[in-house]
Amino acid sequence: MRLRPVVGLLAGLVVMSSSAAMAQGVSASDAKLHARLLTLDTHLDTPANLERGGFDIMRAHPEQGPFSQVDVPRMRAGGLDGGFWVIFTPQGPLTAAGYAASRDAAIGRAVKIREMVAANPQTFVLATKADEAAPIAAAGKIIVYQSIENSYPLGEDIGLLKTFYGLGVRMASPVHTLNNQFGDSATDPVKRWNGLSPLGQAWLAEANRLGIIVDGSHASDDVIDQLVAQSKTPIILSHHGAKAVFAHPRNLDDERLKKVAASGGVIQINSLYVAPTTTTPEFRTKQGALRARLAKWSQLTPAERTALSKEIADLDTAYPNWRASFEDVMANLLHVLKLVGPDHVGLGADWDGGGGVKGMESVADLPKITARLRAAGYSEADLQKIWSGNLLRLLTQADAYRESLATAQGK
Numbered sequence: 333m334r335l336r337p338v339v340g341l342l343a344g345l346v347v348m349s350s351s352a353a354m355a356q357g358v359s360a361s362d363a364k365l366h367a368r369l370l371t372l373d374t375h376l377d378t379p380a381n382l383e384r385g386g387f388d389i390m391r392a393h394p395e396q397g398p399f400s401q402v403d404v405p406r407m408r409a410g411g412l413d414g415g416f417w418v419i420f421t422p423q424g425p426l427t428a429a430g431y432a433a434s435r436d437a438a439i440g441r442a443v444k445i446r447e448m449v450a451a452n453p454q455t456f457v458l459a460t461k462a463d464e465a466a467p468i469a470a471a472g473k474i475i476v477y478q479s480i481e482n483s484y485p486l487g488e489d490i491g492l493l494k495t496f497y498g499l500g501v502r503m504a505s506p507v508h509t510l511n512n513q514f515g516d517s518a519t520d521p522v523k524r525w526n527g528l529s530p531l532g533q534a535w536l537a538e539a540n541r542l543g544i545i546v547d548g549s550h551a552s553d554d555v556i557d558q559l560v561a562q563s564k565t566p567i568i569l570s571h572h573g574a575k576a577v578f579a580h581p582r583n584l585d586d587e588r589l590k591k592v593a594a595s596g597g598v599i600q601i602n603s604l605y606v607a608p609t610t611t612t613p614e615f616r617t618k619q620g621a622l623r624a625r626l627a628k629w630s631q632l633t634p635a636e637r638t639a640l641s642k643e644i645a646d647l648d649t650a651y652p653n654w655r656a657s658f659e660d661v662m663a664n665l666l667h668v669l670k671l672v673g674p675d676h677v678g679l680g681a682d683w684d685g686g687g688g689v690k691g692m693e694s695v696a697d698l699p700k701i702t703a704r705l706r707a708a709g710y711s712e713a714d715l716q717k718i719w720s721g722n723l724l725r726l727l728t729q730a731d732a733y734r735e736s737l738a739t740a741q742g743k
């Protein structure tokens with residue numbers, strides 16, 4: 333069913349107020365407060381779903397279980413105004429062919445984001461500046477900032493970063509789960525560069541020059557130390573956890589979290605790597621098979637769809653420890669808040685990229701975070717900073733550095 337834009341907007345508002353109020357543990361006043369806040373998440377991997385057959389960003393996908401966590405109806409229900417939509421590329425071989433294939437994939441992903449916006453101009457607006465977010469939300473539309481997770485697709489051509497900047501990218505991370513040409517990964521057992529490579533140093537300088545926020549998530553401790561020390565503007569950890577809560581190499585120890593904050597940076601709390609989980613090879617095989625069938629959703633009969641939805645739900649029940657819980661996310665969030673204060677914390681939950689937890693299955697559950705933070709004593713002003721203010725401050729600073737260079741060059 334296609335609704336006229338105004339009707340669609342009103343329907344969205346009705347969904348937002350009723351479901352937010354109904355979300356477990358969320359009072360009517362907390363739901364109201366949450367709806368007032370400008371809310372942004374720094375790690376929406378949803379663009380990956382845009383390439384999946386039968387996925388429609390404009391419709392809710394609760395029947396797809398953990399395989400779909402973000403769409404317009406559930407963003408409205410959870411009062412999420414937008415965020416950074418990720419151009420993610422998995423790490424491949426460091427060869428000319430690997431670079432070319434990943435470059436094409438990343439550009440394809442960026443095109444998908446633009447197509448989503450172009451196809452639904454009444455719903456989405458591309459944004460590149462910090463001060464664009466509030467007016468877009470006030471108009472009842474969804475904010476689409478773009479980020480790069482893993483700069484591998486740039487190959488050895490740092491100049492390509494400018495191409496992605498031109499497409500609207502305003503945040504980028506150097507590496508993903510394995511070392512690459514720019515530096516070491518937190519989860520690669522071998523340290524190849526002991527931090528950034530020489531090309532990684534050039535990458536950092538170019539990101540700063542362009543006004544792109546530098547993202548240290550997935551990078552090794554050495555890389556994060558060097559980004560903090562050398563970046564001209566404060567860094568972000570776009571989807572991150574605390575090692576003191578869960579000792580995983582992907583998470584950061586308290587001393588480093590404090591250093592990131594002391595340099596003006598912001599730690600966006602993840603919902604992946606927030607607690608020990610158990611995923612057996614058997615579970616992963618079954619999950620992969622269900623994901624493959626889901627990719628052909630549009631070709632399935634109604635009966636096949638019902639059966640697949642049930643199998644997805646059953647897998648979740650059969651392997652209860654494959655993901656963390658809402659309490660685990662809150663433990664990380666409250667720990668980092670206590671450690672560095674509300675000026676240096678935000679949210680980036682790796683939605684549609686492995687995040688989503690028991691008790692916070694999709695973005696529709698986000699008002700629960702506001703309710704819990706309010707119960708923990710955080711003020712509305714604190715909440716506004718956590719939900720977007722801190723992140724937008726970094727974007728402003730990155731942009732100001734770019735402008736300062738232009739001024740210095742007499743441009």
Ligand SMILES: [Zn+2]
Nearest residue numbers: 481550571682
């Ligand atoms: Zn990630």
